[in-house]
Amino acid sequence: MTLHGYLLLGLVLFSMGLFAVLWRRNLIAVLIGVELMMNAASLNIMAFNHYRVSDPSTGQIFVLIIIGLAAAEVAIFLSIILNLYRVQREIDVEGITELRG
Amino acid sequence: MLEQVAVGGFVVLVLAGGVMAAWMRHILYAIIGLGISLFGLAGLFLNLGSPFVASMQILIYIGGIVVAIIFAMMLSIAMTVQPLERNRPKVWFAGLCAATFFGGVAWLLERTEFEVIPPAAAQSWELAQLGHALLNRYNLVFETLSLVLLLAIIGAILIARQERTS
Numbered sequence: 542m543t544l545h546g547y548l549l550l551g552l553v554l555f556s557m558g559l560f561a562v563l564w565r566r567n568l569i570a571v572l573i574g575v576e577l578m579m580n581a582a583s584l585n586i587m588a589f590n591h592y593r594v595s596d597p598s599t600g601q602i603f604v605l606i607i608i609g610l611a612a613a614e615v616a617i618f619l620s621i622i623l624n625l626y627r628v629q630r631e632i633d634v635e636g637i638t639e640l641r642g
Numbered sequence: 643m644l645e646q647v648a649v650g651g652f653v654v655l656v657l658a659g660g661v662m663a664a665w666m667r668h669i670l671y672a673i674i675g676l677g678i679s680l681f682g683l684a685g686l687f688l689n690l691g692s693p694f695v696a697s698m699q700i701l702i703y704i705g706g707i708v709v710a711i712i713f714a715m716m717l718s719i720a721m722t723v724q725p726l727e728r729n730r731p732k733v734w735f736a737g738l739c740a741a742t743f744f745g746g747v748a749w750l751l752e753r754t755e756f757e758v759i760p761p762a763a764a765q766s767w768e769l770a771q772l773g774h775a776l777l778n779r780y781n782l783v784f785e786t787l788s789l790v791l792l793l794a795i796i797g798a799i800l801i802a803r804q805e806r807t808s
Contacts, residue, residue: 542653542689544758547690548751549748552744552748553660553744554656554657555743556744557660557661557663557664557740558660559736559739559740560664560736560737560739560740561664561665561672563732563735563739563740564728564729564732564733564735566732567669567725567726569669569711569714569718570669570672572711573663573664573673573676573711574663574664576676576703576707577664577676577679580680583683584683584687587686587687587690587692587695588690590692591691591761592756592758592759592761593758593759594762595759595762596766597691597762597767598771598774598775598776599775601692601772602772602775602776602783606783606787608698608699608702608703609787609790609791610790611703612702612707613790613791614794615707616710616794616797616798617794617797617801619711619713619714619798620797620798620799620801620802622714623714623717623718623802624801624802626717632718635729
């Protein structure tokens with residue numbers, strides 16, 4: 542596979558994530574879409590790291606940091622979902638209109 | 643030959659898992675699709691020369707994040723509840739947006755030429771090099787990440803804590 546192939550695969554994955562974020566009604570499914578987008582980004586970084594960079598530890602550290610930030614993001618997101626479910630008894634994004642301006 | 647077959651298999655896993663994650667209405671199937679997709683990506687990372695990042699992908703993403711999402715699903719929606727119906731106009735609009743984004747970036751990608759340099763020497767891919775870089779050149783990033791993780795843990799506990807009703 543060439544660099545272009547990897548970038549195209551990352552683009553397909555990112556588009557899928559964008560699609561999921563936009564159409565999903567369940568908040569957990571929106572989170573899954575965000576995860577797909579983050580993984581598309583790390584695939585792109587690893588591909589560039591392999592084909593274009595002379596010091597390969599740079600890209601690897603970048604991807605490790607993406608993984609760490611994703612873990613932090615998921616922890617916060619899930620606690621918000623649980624709290625929301627306790628308060629509202631639903632996690633449908635169309636039903637959560639308490640804070641709508 | 644064998645390598646190409648393996649890479650093709652991983653690409654199929656990534657795409658099939660992604661379609662499952664983005665389209666399945668039942669949330670558990672979407673989570674399983676996400677896991678399959680992440681596993682395929684770990685295989686691709688292996689092919690791109692980094693077994694360490696591939697193993698971290700499996701350990702943290704599949705072993706940690708996917709399991710955490712499954713916990714949240716079990717705690718928030720009863721498994722027996724019917725999944726929400728698709729909202730048709732929303733699906734069409736989302737598809738239009740995603741297709742437009744895909745088309746635009748694919749067009750740009752098609753027009754771009756990337757200069758590929760010869761691959762780096764094998765010893766610069768070693769895990770020891772990664773550790774040295776992490777503790778010397780990227781030390782600040784490393785420390786910041788640990789701080790962010792600590793704050794995320796404290797924040798998650800604070801947000802999810804049950805309020806005591808007295």
